[in-house]
Amino acid sequence: MKPIIEVNNLSKRYSIGRRQSYGSLREEVSDAFSRPFRRIFSSSAGKAEAKEDTVWAIKDVSFNVAEGEIVGIIGRNGAGKSTLLKILSRITEPTEGRVVMRGRVASLLEVGTGFHPELTGRENIFLNGALLGMTGAEIKARFDGIVEFSEIDKFLDTPVKRYSSGMYVRLAFAVAAHLEPEILIVDEVLAVGDAAFQRKCLGKMSEAARGGRTVLFVSHNMGAVQRLCERAIVMHNGNVLKDSFVESAVASYLNISHENIGGRDDLYGIKRDSNEFSNIKFSKCHVLDSEGKVNVSLKYGEPFTVLLEAVSTTTHEDISLVVAADSITGVRVFTTVSEDFGVLYRAVPGEPLRAEVHFDKLVLTPGCYVLSIAIRSGKVGLDTLMNIIGFEVTAQAFGNITPHSGTFGLVSVDSEWRPPKSIVF
Amino acid sequence: MRDADSTIIEPKTGWARLNIGELWRFKGLFYFLAWRDVKVKYRQTAIGILWAILQPTLGMLLFTAIFSRLARMPSDNAPYPVFVFLGLLPWNYFATVLGQSTTSLVGGANLITKIYFPRLIIPVSSAMAALLDLFIASSVLGVLMYFYGIRPGASIVLVLPLLILTLMNAIGFGLWLSALNVRYRDVQYAVPFLIQIWMFATPVVYPGTVIGGKWRLVLLLNPMTGVIEAMRASVLGHMAIPWGGLAVSALSGFLVFLSGLLYFKRVERYFADVI
Numbered sequence: 025m026k027p028i029i030e031v032n033n034l035s036k037r038y039s040i041g042r043r044q045s046y047g048s049l050r051e052e053v054s055d056a057f058s059r060p061f062r063r064i065f066s067s068s069a070g071k072a073e074a075k076e077d078t079v080w081a082i083k084d085v086s087f088n089v090a091e092g093e094i095v096g097i098i099g100r101n102g103a104g105k106s107t108l109l110k111i112l113s114r115i116t117e118p119t120e121g122r123v124v125m126r127g128r129v130a131s132l133l134e135v136g137t138g139f140h141p142e143l144t145g146r147e148n149i150f151l152n153g154a155l156l157g158m159t160g161a162e163i164k165a166r167f168d169g170i171v172e173f174s175e176i177d178k179f180l181d182t183p184v185k186r187y188s189s190g191m192y193v194r195l196a197f198a199v200a201a202h203l204e205p206e207i208l209i210v211d212e213v214l215a216v217g218d219a220a221f222q223r224k225c226l227g228k229m230s231e232a233a234r235g236g237r238t239v240l241f242v243s244h245n246m247g248a249v250q251r252l253c254e255r256a257i258v259m260h261n262g263n264v265l266k267d268s269f270v271e272s273a274v275a276s277y278l279n280i281s282h283e284n285i286g287g288r289d290d291l292y293g294i295k296r297d298s299n300e301f302s303n304i305k306f307s308k309c310h311v312l313d314s315e316g317k318v319n320v321s322l323k324y325g326e327p328f329t330v331l332l333e334a335v336s337t338t339t340h341e342d343i344s345l346v347v348a349a350d351s352i353t354g355v356r357v358f359t360t361v362s363e364d365f366g367v368l369y370r371a372v373p374g375e376p377l378r379a380e381v382h383f384d385k386l387v388l389t390p391g392c393y394v395l396s397i398a399i400r401s402g403k404v405g406l407d408t409l410m411n412i413i414g415f416e417v418t419a420q421a422f423g424n425i426t427p428h429s430g431t432f433g434l435v436s437v438d439s440e441w442r443p444p445k446s447i448v449f
Numbered sequence: 450m451r452d453a454d455s456t457i458i459e460p461k462t463g464w465a466r467l468n469i470g471e472l473w474r475f476k477g478l479f480y481f482l483a484w485r486d487v488k489v490k491y492r493q494t495a496i497g498i499l500w501a502i503l504q505p506t507l508g509m510l511l512f513t514a515i516f517s518r519l520a521r522m523p524s525d526n527a528p529y530p531v532f533v534f535l536g537l538l539p540w541n542y543f544a545t546v547l548g549q550s551t552t553s554l555v556g557g558a559n560l561i562t563k564i565y566f567p568r569l570i571i572p573v574s575s576a577m578a579a580l581l582d583l584f585i586a587s588s589v590l591g592v593l594m595y596f597y598g599i600r601p602g603a604s605i606v607l608v609l610p611l612l613i614l615t616l617m618n619a620i621g622f623g624l625w626l627s628a629l630n631v632r633y634r635d636v637q638y639a640v641p642f643l644i645q646i647w648m649f650a651t652p653v654v655y656p657g658t659v660i661g662g663k664w665r666l667v668l669l670l671n672p673m674t675g676v677i678e679a680m681r682a683s684v685l686g687h688m689a690i691p692w693g694g695l696a697v698s699a700l701s702g703f704l705v706f707l708s709g710l711l712y713f714k715r716v717e718r719y720f721a722d723v724i
Binding site for chain 1: 455456457458459460461474475477478480481482484485488489492493559560561562563564565566718719721722
């Protein structure tokens with residue numbers, strides 16, 4: 025069977041020079057009518073364009089999507105995700121390349137686009153539905169479902185300008201969620217709304233996919249991407265960096281996010297979030313696996329070590345080091361402070377301070393995590409680097425431990441289950 | 450998978466085809482956008498849709514006071530209030546569409562950059578929405594004619610084709626201005642002046658017969674002249690239908706509509722990028 029979405033060598037060039045946006049009005053109008061003729065008579069028309077200041081938002085992007093797949097598209101801001109979605113949604117035209125979409129497409133690039141503040145919830149359902157490509161009859165048929173999903177029934181006849189932002193988003197998503205296209209394109213809609221509603225949205229999207237729809241889902245929320253998608257495409261500088269199972273795609277995204285493979289040696293030079301002057305700074309941070317090798321990918325249950333190096337320009341006595349890990353959904357999983365374990369360090373100029381923190385057993389469940397590190401002197405922070413290294417915990421078990429998926433929680437705790445007979449009341 | 454549902458996205462070269470089938474699929478959106486404009490227009494006003502009656506009526510009274518009473522403007526032997534109202538109806542519609550469609554695309558920028566639908570729907574639906582005001586204001590004309598005891602003749606059947614002609618001219622110019630305004634916001638500042646000047650170059654408050662000499666030519670080349678004079682002739686029956694002026698309006702309507710459509714289709718591909 026042919027893939028439902030075929031993207032071949034897709035590129036989009038934007039002009040950042042001034043010339044393109046402001047020619048004279050007369051030029052513009054005459055150009056619009058003469059360009060097609062000029063193209064016929066002149067072969068050099070393309071050359072002049074190439075000299076302008078242009079930037080390729082995406083370049084030679086190719087991939088196929090099979091019917092019923094949910095594909096995550098991840099990447100940093102500016103990686104080309106939004107441009108890709110805009111081309112797939114036909115909002116803007118590609119400069120080169122070709123896309124074939126074999127099915128009715130609906131795209132949701134922003135929640136609530138086309139809502140009019142003066143219109144009531146009821147009226148906006150119809151307007152928004154029509155904008156998204158539904159017919160009046162289709163909207164009527166789904167009206168009750170939309171209202172129920174959005175939980176705004178009491179305010180159906182109130183102008184949406186009086187809605188809270190939560191209600192607004194719920195209604196907007198509800199309309200879009202009741203579209204029944206063969207291909208659904210969704211951009212970062214989960215950045216809004218509370219946790220309960222986000223879960224509901226995710227549920228609705230996976231329900232759509234179970235019903236045979238194809239979903240392209242862009243998000244910065246790696247937890248959501250991992251929960252929803254089996255496959256993910258990582259965009260970087262306008263190219264497809266990786267197209268694979270979601271776990272390895274997310275791991276690869278975390279690496280490009282942090283430009284490192286399990287460790288980095290360039291920490292001294294990077295910009296700190298705080299502008300405080302500090303005379304001691306981290307220079308290196310590595311994650312070492314049980315064999316002492318730098319590795320981004322650790323097995324579940326495996327002992328591992330975090331190696332830190334800092335460079336100081338003055339002497340610091342009694343400083344404490346901190347390592348913390350966050351899940352990719354931004355949940356702090358643990359923090360360990362050397363001082364709590366009775367270890368304080370001394371830094372002197374001209375000689376890098378090296379320290380290691382060892383963990384006997386990796387209790388984090390499979391998934392991706394991000395490390396933050398800090399140097400403290402008592403309560404005073406001397407250097408703090410948030411989210412500088414990502415690492416992945418693979419589903420592969422170390423030794424004879426059985427790992428569980430992320431749905432079991434972030435941490436696996438040792439627990440002892442007792443047979444009923446030994447319980448004494 | 451039905452092949453009919455396949456969409457091919459690739460850079461377009463040359464003239465974009467007008468996809469009638471697609472416009473037909475989105476026919477509901479014409480209606481809903483026009484309906485939105487109508488709904489929103491008089492929201493949070495005390496007298497609501499009555500404004501559609503009040504505005505041309507006040508205009509009519511004002512022009513009657515100034516031009517008929519003070520300036521003793523002739524009106525082709527018809528009562529001046531009826532005469533000027535018959536000019537104001539098509540003119541106000543034309544001017545409203547020009548003004549509204551100019552800013553329609555830019556005003557709908559959030560739609561254009563986030564949702565795909567045929568862009569033509571935006572300026573065209575705003576022209577449709579303005580029709581409602583025209584119909585409501587027409588009721589005032591009925592009252593005026595009754596008051597002055599004017600019975601329309603058989604030529605009143607011309608009103609519908611004249612309306613279509615006005616619509617074609619208005620939408621044609623509207624397509625040009627809305628598309629140009631996407632890239633050159635100068636247009637939206639120039640258009641109000643253009644409308645003012647244009648109104649005085651059109652026999653709205655005066656009869657075309659008072660203009661002579663070289664200005665007569667300007668008047669004749671103006672597509673709204675033929676429409677308005679023919680509108681008066683067909684309703685009042687006080688003079689012969691000015692077929693010459695009407696031919697100018699028809700030719701202009703056809704050319705402006707067609708070229709506006711071509712220009713719009715040609716440049717709409719960059720709307721989302723430059724808006």
